[in-house]
Amino acid sequence: MSDIEASAAQQEDIILELRGITKIFPGVKALNNVHFQLRRGEVHALMGENGAGKSTFIKVITGVHEPEEGQIFLNGQEVHFRNPKDASAMGIAAVYQHPTSYAQLSVTENIFMGHEIMKGRMIDWAAMNKEAQALLERLNANFRVTEEMGALSVAQQQMVEIAKALSTGAKIVILDEPTAALTANESKELYRIVDQLRDEGVSVIFISHRMEDMYRLATRVTVFRDSQYIGTYDVDKITTADLIKAMVGREISDMYPKPEVAIGGELLRIENFSRQGFFKDVSLNVHAGEIVGLTGLVGAGRTETMEAVCGITKPDSGKVYLEGRELSIRKPKDAMKAGIILLPEDRQRQGLILKWGLGRNVTLPIQEEMANSVFNNEKKERQVAREYLESVDTKAVTIFDAASSLSGGNQQKVVVAKALAQKNMKVVIMDEPTKGVDVGAKAEIYAIMGDLAKQGYGIILISSEMPEILGMSDRIYAMCKGRITGCLDRSEATQEKILELSME
């Protein structure tokens, strides 16, 4: 009884409601009869695996897609959005993970793109700069409105996008994976801004794969799975396990299947690695069967150090030993030949050729080993590609599917298959392997990592995600400002200790 009363009382507060939304693309039901309610001044998380329909749903709200069925109510009134302009005119704005900004224009120009303040037929620059300045001050931003957009960090660009949303008088702001590209500190700054928006009465829809974000920000969470509405829950009343089950549709008993492996002899040792401006005096080692976490804030020099180890860049000084023998690594091929394989951080730019089929991607580094003299052995390549893609359980129909057609998690599996196909692999360096990957695929990648450790490979896991570092690593190195600040054993590592070492 009290529940009904409570929900009746809240009826007044519903700013946006979607009922029975169905969106059909040729051959696919992207959304199947989904519901959604957003209260005024609420931060509402929207969660689900990649392909669950979140993005399509957002596009329905912002007027990019028109749904085949269903109704949209704004402040209790039914509305029809025929295009993004309609939605924007009614106070709905979206901020995407990778801001779609004009890199060569100023912050002011970006904020007012499309709705410039005019004085007669001319742009009123003074008024626009003033207004932009006011917006930035409101968000507590530490850069000037005259700065070029391209010179700003991703976090700052996002702030500009949020300012842009506010400049149109948005009452509903949608944030699509806003923290995916941010450092821990930058995420905190974003949290503060979201809190502020909420306090000012703006309603926020928040999409994220990070549980951390949801717990910190949202009061309610709506879960989609396989294009369907699963449920809406109060964040403080649902356990993580139940939430994951809602998203994945099955229970993940052990998110971090860290195997008990007898640690073998030393595989890789790095001594006194330095590169001016990036990292200094870095020394670390990895043993057979060991998973070594390398953590720290983004910009601490973790990726840069490992790229130097792999010959992508040249260090100023330092030595690399593999199984006790010193290596001379001048180019990426040298490291690969020795058996040090890097799974790069940005799989879309560094790890894959998106236009190419999966098979070609997997065999690119080993095409020469399989070739008949100088000629490609296409038949053998197809076989090998298929074998490794299947071994990591890639969700694909044929090896000729374009890499761009896969979800983030499956793209990562292709990158893993590409590494595994290099048979001489001894040490594998995984740089943020679960970035932008949904929770189901994350668990699969951890399982692969565990298998590799069992088979005696040495693994270096670069990650900013604390649960993953704590869950998977045998030892954890923390880096800060280009230096190793400490090494913790699995048994002694805690979130607090790591943070302390990372921040200094």
Next chain:
Amino acid sequence: MAGKSGRTISAEPRGTVKKLLFSWESAMVLVFLGVILLGNVISPYYTLKNVFREMPKYLSEIFIMLAMGYILVLGDIDISVGSIVCLSATLACIADNAGLPFVLVVLICILTGLACGCLNGFIASHFTELPTMIITLGTQIIFRGIAEVSLGPGGSISLQNKDAIKLLSRKIGIIPVSFFVVLVFALIFIVVLGRTTFGRKLYAIGSNSTAAKYAGIDVQKIRWIVFTVAGTMAGVCALFFLASTYGASTTTGQGFEMEVIAMCVFGGIATTGGKGKLIGGFFAAFIIVCLRIALGQINMNTQLILVIIGAMLIVSVLIPAIGNALRLARKKAEKA
């Protein structure tokens, strides 16, 4: 070795015959046959013998086209090749006039091209932030400048020892020797790009040079090699150019770069890199050559021929765009 889910992935190529039939390259073959037919309709002199007789002066550009295809696949461009032809031909003539033996003249012609290409490649691979359009614009001016200085006030030079170079303009039956040489080079270039690990690397670099680097490909070394090959082929072009003109001037090779780029693009090789096949460029080259001969035989004005070739190029790049537009329109119609 299927994964935990037991899901399998197909590795059987399907629809290869269909793909081949509906490819840009097969369209090229059809257009080629169309041009031959057109020639036979509009000109009574369009016989095999006559076409082969007029062919040599157009053939030399095809050598450069082959290498330009590689450069475009890399996502680069080289607009200095016309100037390299000028410089190679000029220095070869000067060597000939100085009385050097023919073998040395040939060597100088080709090595000049190689050196020029090597310079382009060196700059492109060591100053990677510079666009190759700008680098080769610079060297284009430099190479032609050197040739002009070497040529002196007269602005032109002729070969003295014409007998030796005539070896290259001889015929076997009705077919010129240069035609066979072009065929051999084309075969090598096409096979290397399409079937070897080296060719695959070019496509990888053109599609995503960062990912290529992370996959262990020495991107800059390969770019250097390809630019050097392009220069060398410009030298080979200069040699065959001399065999049909017996001399060089300040305007030798002018516009060659644009003509060979046009052949490549017409043949389906994208200037954005990573896309297209050299066999397309090869057919495109012969379409243009055979069309020129046909239109030349009916005494069409040279400028007008250029207008027609330009229009063909525009239409060819528009076809995919028109196709996309039609598909979009159809989708919209279905929606409504």
